[in-house]
Amino acid sequence: xxxxxxxxxxxxxxxxxxxxxxxxxxxxxxxxxxxxxxxxxxxxxxxxxxxxxxxxxxxxxxxxxxxxxxxxxxxxxxxxxxxxxxxxxxxxxxxxxxxxxxxxxxxxxxxxxxxxxxxxxxxxxxxxxxxxxxxxxxxxxxxxxxxxxxxxxxxxxxxxxxxxxxxxxxxxxxxxxxxxxxxxxxxxxxxxxxxxxxxxxxxxxxxxxxxxxxxxxxxxxxxxxxxxxxxxxxxxxxxxxxxxxxxxxxxxxxxxxxxxxxxxxxxxxxxxxxxxxxxxxxxxxxxxxxxxxxxxxxxxxxxxxxxxxxxxxxxxxxxxxxxxxxxxxxxxxxxxxxxxxxxxxxxxxxxxxxxxxxxxxxxxxxxxxxxxxxxxxxxxxxxxxxxxxxxxxxxxxxxxxxxxxxxxxxxxxxxxxxxxxxxxxxxxxxxxxxxxxxxxxxxxxxxxxxxxxxxxxxxxxxxxxxxxxxxxxxxxxxxxxxxxxxxxxxxxxxxxxxxxxxxxxxxxxxxxxxxxxxxxxxxxxxxxxxxxxxxxxxxxxxxxxxxxxxx
Amino acid sequence: xxxxxxxxxxxxxxxxxxxxxxxxxxxxxxxxxxxxxxxxxxxxxxxxxxxxxxxxxxxxxxxxxxxxxxxxxxxxxxxxxxxxxxxxxxxxxxxxxxxxxxxxxxxxxxxxxxxxxxxxxxxxxxxxxxxxxxxxxxxxxxxxxxxxxxxxxxxxxxxxxxxxxxxxxxxx
Amino acid sequence: xxxxxxxxxxxxxxxxxxxxxxxxxxxxxxxxxxxxxxxxxxxxxxxxxxxxxxxxxxxxxxxxxxxxxxxxxxxxxxxxxxxxxxxxxxxxxxxxxx
Ligand code: SF4
Numbered sequence: 141x142x143x144x145x146x147x148x149x150x151x152x153x154x155x156x157x158x159x160x161x162x163x164x165x166x167x168x169x170x171x172x173x174x175x176x177x178x179x180x181x182x183x184x185x186x187x188x189x190x191x192x193x194x195x196x197x198x199x200x201x202x203x204x205x206x207x208x209x210x211x212x213x214x215x216x217x218x219x220x221x222x223x224x225x226x227x228x229x230x231x232x233x234x235x236x237x238x239x240x241x242x243x244x245x246x247x248x249x250x251x252x253x254x255x256x257x258x259x260x261x262x263x264x265x266x267x268x269x270x271x272x273x274x275x276x277x278x279x280x281x282x283x284x285x286x287x288x289x290x291x292x293x294x295x296x297x298x299x300x301x302x303x304x305x306x307x308x309x310x311x312x313x314x315x316x317x318x319x320x321x322x323x324x325x326x327x328x329x330x331x332x333x334x335x336x337x338x339x340x341x342x343x344x345x346x347x348x349x350x351x352x353x354x355x356x357x358x359x360x361x362x363x364x365x366x367x368x369x370x371x372x373x374x375x376x377x378x379x380x381x382x383x384x385x386x387x388x389x390x391x392x393x394x395x396x397x398x399x400x401x402x403x404x405x406x407x408x409x410x411x412x413x414x415x416x417x418x419x420x421x422x423x424x425x426x427x428x429x430x431x432x433x434x435x436x437x438x439x440x441x442x443x444x445x446x447x448x449x450x451x452x453x454x455x456x457x458x459x460x461x462x463x464x465x466x467x468x469x470x471x472x473x474x475x476x477x478x479x480x481x482x483x484x485x486x487x488x489x490x491x492x493x494x495x496x497x498x499x500x501x502x503x504x505x506x507x508x509x510x511x512x513x514x515x516x517x518x519x520x521x522x523x524x525x526x527x528x529x530x531x532x533x534x535x536x537x538x539x540x541x542x543x544x545x546x547x548x549x550x551x552x553x554x555x556x557x558x559x560x561x562x563x564x565x566x567x568x569x570x571x572x573x574x575x576x577x578x579x580x581x582x583x584x585x586x587x588x589x590x591x592x593x594x595x596x597x598x599x600x601x602x603x604x605x606x607x608x609x610x611x612x613x614x615x616x617x618x619x620x621x622x623x624x625x626x627x628x629x630x631x632x633x634x635x636x637x638x639x640x641x642x643x644x645x646x647x648x649x650x651x652x653x654x655x656x657x658x659x660x661x662x663x664x665x666x667x668x669x670x671x672x673x674x675x676x677x678x679x680x681x682x683x684x685x686x687x688x689x690x691x
Numbered sequence: 692x693x694x695x696x697x698x699x700x701x702x703x704x705x706x707x708x709x710x711x712x713x714x715x716x717x718x719x720x721x722x723x724x725x726x727x728x729x730x731x732x733x734x735x736x737x738x739x740x741x742x743x744x745x746x747x748x749x750x751x752x753x754x755x756x757x758x759x760x761x762x763x764x765x766x767x768x769x770x771x772x773x774x775x776x777x778x779x780x781x782x783x784x785x786x787x788x789x790x791x792x793x794x795x796x797x798x799x800x801x802x803x804x805x806x807x808x809x810x811x812x813x814x815x816x817x818x819x820x821x822x823x824x825x826x827x828x829x830x831x832x833x834x835x836x837x838x839x840x841x842x843x844x845x846x847x848x849x850x851x852x853x854x855x856x857x858x859x860x861x862x863x
Numbered sequence: 864x865x866x867x868x869x870x871x872x873x874x875x876x877x878x879x880x881x882x883x884x885x886x887x888x889x890x891x892x893x894x895x896x897x898x899x900x901x902x903x904x905x906x907x908x909x910x911x912x913x914x915x916x917x918x919x920x921x922x923x924x925x926x927x928x929x930x931x932x933x934x935x936x937x938x939x940x941x942x943x944x945x946x947x948x949x950x951x952x953x954x955x956x957x958x959x960x961x
Contacts, residue, residue, distance in 0.1 A: 145854050147849050151838075154834060155835075156837045158804075158835075161834075166873075166916070167916065168916075171802075173913065175802055178774055179804055180771075180778055187871055190878060190945065191877060191944065192876035236876065237875045237876055261774070292839055292850060295808075297809075298777075298779040300808060316774060341804065378776060379777060379784075396903065413788065416840055419841070422850065422851060425850065428854060487949060488950055510780060540893065557935065559941060559948050560943060560946060564938070567937075
């Protein structure tokens, strides 16, 4: 993993000291709330419904066990003993005081963690494939490039007061576990015909009020030019992005209004003007960073699978967990294990301090001290020996984190919604809890198969409802919570935006509607057909008929 | 209003558009708006332009005035509000595409907390906003000794600097 | 229609309600109830407190008709009583699940 050198540390310490001063000046009245707000947001500090909320970056989704322990410590010391992992691979602490935030940032800095640019109209902390460095289908480790982008974008003198927030995601695998096409800039690592490493650049994706799947604007960008190209794209956006209307200020609107071709031309023109050496990525630096992410030698173990088979013979729960919650590792005999933060009836993404500590210990014991955070609000232990899976599973089960539901109907993404968020129209968490209770039976879940339900409490779409197979959006109808249902979204390589099925439902109604949608699918599917496949084959109408014709 | 350069030196006061700038501010004895610049001078009036500064709003189009920049004494970029970061890019482009070598002044609504960003984007001085003091700007300029990006202001560019070797190898 | 004024304390972020004599209380029950006519004055008290950097984000909470006084909108009741979901997710605190 990347560890900070003295220069990284110097900058981080100076950032903490700067924020401490800013808080002092705010309290003394030298800064007004209007002036202070963007400054605190750039340090991850929001004012939410009940208190301040601090959003801490999990750098491109990778954590060490010590970093996880620090989260546990923060949760216990400054919060109410828990934290919430978000759809941007971050963690949020919900009950924070302004006065103690500089101390929290100081504590975090001791393990190279920070809240820099986790909010505000700036380049947000970069996100990446949570299976990076472990996945069998990976071309190159996206964290190497994410770290380079993190450095370049941190306290950027020119791009810290943009028209709106700016999110960059990187994937090194075809499967796209980072939903890159729903980002302002999505980068996919590719090789060209000559075998050189580079990126496909997608620009102008996003959810929210006007959702877009990002168009490809550069089919191949040599890796060393990545910062030069980002610099060009950001300059075009900073100068020409709309600032008159918050709902039209994202780069997706600029790309859409200019057209992808024209936008691409504008960026290329700016790119050409930039001195190629100024931001050329230094190969030595790439190697320095790459070395830090390199996987130590792991001895392949081709017999492990047979041993696991035997253990699974003995335990059906273990078998189910292995089926859904483990993935193929690039080293035979190892596995990537998903730690579900979606227990039946729980709050998606929440983890208690004790759970965090235990996961950290398990990471030390079974996963080379590494933990990942997914945008689907789960944790991952990326390097587990297949032979250790039964032990890991049993240990996770002890702390209620062994739910065998990764990718299934109860692996629900839900934003904090009206229970915590000031922008919300409706609650999200109680819906997630009720749906998960309704489908608690694991046999039934496994029978239903892969299905993403995603819930947002308002059109900002932090719950990624546009990209859910089943999406639920909370709206406010004359002071009453109402939920809209969308079908057909996809957050993977084949990103797609779901379509609204019809008029909204109240809370009970939406639970019934989800049940009916799933029942309709089960009735229509052919053998082995997933929900998405059935939906694609039959279209929306059978679902619509079932939901609206008899009511 | 007080003028402070990015080294923390004071430079007298910023006078109004119709007033004589006395003593001259970064070589400018008068500061004019974009409209006045185009109305009163031609790009070929190099002698007059050498004593003139132009004050630009976020909506002024630089390419409109391309011919003037090589000869102007100074350019003032006015922040309409501190959250509108267009002037940062304007300064970069002014230096790079319009080869402007004179002083760039930040004016209008901005915060001491932006002082280093301004410096690094190519600004040379600040018209200190009413609410703040020169002292606050001076200390803000000292807040960081390092930066990750190339830029003006002397901080090492960490993307290019030789970095410490890793203190720890990958986990495990 | 009647209202109370609510805000968050600047330093702690905690939710407060404007009580009589311009104090801010953590207790909804302490809140002074303003009529529509008094609302303008109430807003000004809130804004003064913001200027003095005691609180931020002061706004009027609309109340349901009748007694005892309770907020009309769900959002405001959640502000008053806390999140409607688990006391920090108690279900994940316990032992192994089924
Ligand atoms: S989607 Fe809306 S309600 Fe949910 S967290 Fe985002 S802003 Fe808040």
